[in-house]
Amino acid sequence: MRAVIAPEPGDAEALRIVDLPVPEPAEGEVLIGVRAVGLNRADILQRQGFYPPPPGISDVLGLECAGTIAAIGPGVSEFAVGDSVCALLAGGAYADFAVVPAGQVAPIPAGLSMIDAAAFMETTCTVWSNVVMVAGLTAGETFLVHGGTSGIGTTAIQVAKALGARVVTTVGSAEKAAAASALGADVVINYREEDFAPTLAKAGIAADVILDIMGAKYLASNVSTLAANGRLVIIGLQGGIQAELNLAALLAKRASVTATSLRARPLQEKAKIVAETIRHVTPMLEDGSVRPIVHATFDLADVAEAHRLLEASTHIGKVVLTLS
Ligand SMILES: NC(=O)c1ccc[n+]([C@@H]2O[C@H](COP(=O)([O-])OP(=O)(O)OC[C@H]3O[C@@H](n4cnc5c(N)ncnc54)[C@H](OP(=O)(O)O)[C@@H]3O)[C@@H](O)[C@H]2O)c1
Numbered sequence: 001m002r003a004v005i006a007p008e009p010g011d012a013e014a015l016r017i018v019d020l021p022v023p024e025p026a027e028g029e030v031l032i033g034v035r036a037v038g039l040n041r042a043d044i045l046q047r048q049g050f051y052p053p054p055p056g057i058s059d060v061l062g063l064e065c066a067g068t069i070a071a072i073g074p075g076v077s078e079f080a081v082g083d084s085v086c087a088l089l090a091g092g093a094y095a096d097f098a099v100v101p102a103g104q105v106a107p108i109p110a111g112l113s114m115i116d117a118a119a120f121m122e123t124t125c126t127v128w129s130n131v132v133m134v135a136g137l138t139a140g141e142t143f144l145v146h147g148g149t150s151g152i153g154t155t156a157i158q159v160a161k162a163l164g165a166r167v168v169t170t171v172g173s174a175e176k177a178a179a180a181s182a183l184g185a186d187v188v189i190n191y192r193e194e195d196f197a198p199t200l201a202k203a204g205i206a207a208d209v210i211l212d213i214m215g216a217k218y219l220a221s222n223v224s225t226l227a228a229n230g231r232l233v234i235i236g237l238q239g240g241i242q243a244e245l246n247l248a249a250l251l252a253k254r255a256s257v258t259a260t261s262l263r264a265r266p267l268q269e270k271a272k273i274v275a276e277t278i279r280h281v282t283p284m285l286e287d288g289s290v291r292p293i294v295h296a297t298f299d300l301a302d303v304a305e306a307h308r309l310l311e312a313s314t315h316i317g318k319v320v321l322t323l324s
Pocket of ligand 1: 039040041042122123126146147148149150151152153170171172173176191213214234235236237238260261262263310312313314317
């Protein structure tokens, strides 16, 4: 089968499409015949050598896919060969076939194409597990997500609106600001033109929950933007890993800071996240209040071009690879 690896760290040219044996599903796993793969910023980091796969996980890239079940491992009863499914993986999705623990696989929600279905598992599981399961966002609260037109951001805006929150977001251009507004964001700040913290403070807006992808660079501004009892959840470190934390500000607000990663969690935790996410987000996908935003699709053969697009960050939503 065809599979994409990055044998040496580097730019998009470092990607190689190689021929590998079709993997066999072990106990509790299914084999998926992959039709489409969602790209994630983590794939770029893995290719560059900064985000190796967890121990025991394939070095083939790719954290999410959609396709049909091609084989079932021992002990799996909830799926049958031929089922159309989408899946969250710790690695291995950029290939004709991928093995996945059954707990990280779900039927494709009604009305979604294979391409849409490949583009929502990683972002919805990340958003639901952090924004709802960790931070407990509820209707009427104010939610700030940075990078509102990223894969994560486009999902977070829609899910938070569907939950009844007021949504604030940051983006890097006027075009992205318009897209974030169209997705339902109530307040959009172009971070290249103004600092979000003083702008929000001036407008009297504090955030009950912040989903952050910038890490160190935004830590102080995020803490100053939190409301009393606010919850800051850090999931990305695009702006660095080390910063000073003003504990007095946290203490005065009775606020919390959490940081999480989805990929390397134990299987049982991931299965729980997938089950909770699918249970709550599927109705939103099916009634149209949340939809995968697919910016562009590329054939697997053009994987380097797809990576270049994601790195250029001109996309709004997700970039997807198709396999035929
Ligand atoms: N912890 C986890 O489990 C987990 C899971 C999934 C994703 N993530 C993280 O979530 C982040 C987004 O992932 P993705 O796949 O959705 O990536 P993506 O689509 O490539 O988006 C990256 C975004 O970062 C934005 N950005 C860059 N600098 C910014 C700044 N100073 N202020 C605000 N936004 C800024 C970019 O906007 P502009 O182009 O406009 O600058 C772009 O929209 C990544 O950091 C990723 O590692 C974490």
